[in-house]
Amino acid sequence: MGLALKLAQKSRNIIPIIQAFTLHALLLVILLAAFDWPSPQQQFVTPLAINATLVIEGTNEPQQPLEKKNKDESQSKNNNEMLRVQAEEEKRINDALIEKKRLEEIRKKNEADRIKREQERQKKIKEEEERREREVKEAELRRIQDIERQRAENERIRMEMEAKERQAQIDEESRRLDSVKSGELAVYKAMISQKIKRNWNVPASANSDLDCQVRVRQGPGGYVEGVTILRCNEDDAIKRSIEAAVKASSPLPQPSSPSLFERSILINLTKK
Numbered sequence: 001m002g003l004a005l006k007l008a009q010k011s012r013n014i015i016p017i018i019q020a021f022t023l024h025a026l027l028l029v030i031l032l033a034a035f036d037w038p039s040p041q042q043q044f045v046t047p048l049a050i051n052a053t054l055v056i057e058g059t060n061e062p063q064q065p066l067e068k069k070n071k072d073e074s075q076s077k078n079n080n081e082m083l084r085v086q087a088e089e090e091k092r093i094n095d096a097l098i099e100k101k102r103l104e105e106i107r108k109k110n111e112a113d114r115i116k117r118e119q120e121r122q123k124k125i126k127e128e129e130e131r132r133e134r135e136v137k138e139a140e141l142r143r144i145q146d147i148e149r150q151r152a153e154n155e156r157i158r159m160e161m162e163a164k165e166r167q168a169q170i171d172e173e174s175r176r177l178d179s180v181k182s183g184e185l186a187v188y189k190a191m192i193s194q195k196i197k198r199n200w201n202v203p204a205s206a207n208s209d210l211d212c213q214v215r216v217r218q219g220p221g222g223y224v225e226g227v228t229i230l231r232c233n234e235d236d237a238i239k240r241s242i243e244a245a246v247k248a249s250s251p252l253p254q255p256s257s258p259s260l261f262e263r264s265i266l267i268n269l270t271k272k
Contacts, residue, residue: 026085185260191253192216193267200245202271206238210271214242217264222252230266242269 202210212232217225227246229239246267255261 184256188253188255188260189265189267192249192265193269195249195253196242196245196267196269199248200269201241203238203241206234206271208271210234210238210269212239212242212269214246214267214269215264216246216252216267218250218252219263222250222254224250224252 210233212234213230215228215230217227219225224247227243229242232239232242
């Protein structure tokens with residue numbers, strides 16, 4: 001289609017040139033026809049000298065100026081016609097050039113509009129591609145973020161479960177140790193109580209339901225540092241005898257495990 005358009009434009013450009021060439025050729029023919037060409041010279045035989053008197057009639061004298069006048073008028077008409085035709089041709093050529101320029105400007109404007117439309121189309125295509133790429137990247141980023149959040153949540157749940165399991169194990173072990181320690185502590189306190197009783201001279205005035213609670217403060221190695229009667233259903237004499245028995249039992253027996261050692265320990269004493 002573009003090739004056909006170019007050929008059509010070239011054809012329109014050639015037509016004015018052909019017309020101009022034809023018109024100039026016509027003008028040349030008119031000029032040649034109007035030009036007063038000299039008649040070919042005729043060869044005459046030299047006449048003999050004759051003395052004669054030429055008498056010219058009066059009726060033949062005005063004929064030459066009339067012919068010249070007619071010829072001048074014809075020449076003037078031809079010149080005017082030539083000028084008119086030349087002016088028309090120049091006008092036609094000028095109009096053709098103006099039309100050609102106008103068409104060229106239209107062509108350039110159409111081409112510029114086409115280029116502008118194409119640039120706008122390419123710009124829209126590029127913007128659409130960039131928008132799609134941006135949406136794809138944003139979607140991928142959201143997907144990665146969701147995966148990371150889910151992974152973090154799973155890790156948090158796993159750590160919580162492991163912590164709960166560890167705490168359950170610790171609690172179970174603590175209960176087991178408490179149970180063991182409680183038994184060992186009971187044995188430890190019984191050993192202290194028995195040693196104090198061995199060193200206690202129970203007064204005869206003590207009742208059979210004697211029940212006293214004593215706090216014993218001890219230092220390293222079981223050495224007694226202080227005795228306090230917290231509760232006792234007997235008189236002061238019996239209380240003093242208990243204090244003396246505790247001090248006489250120093251150093252107190254040591255526990256089977258250092259973890260059972262207590263600086264302050266409670267001992268219950270009865271008469272039985």
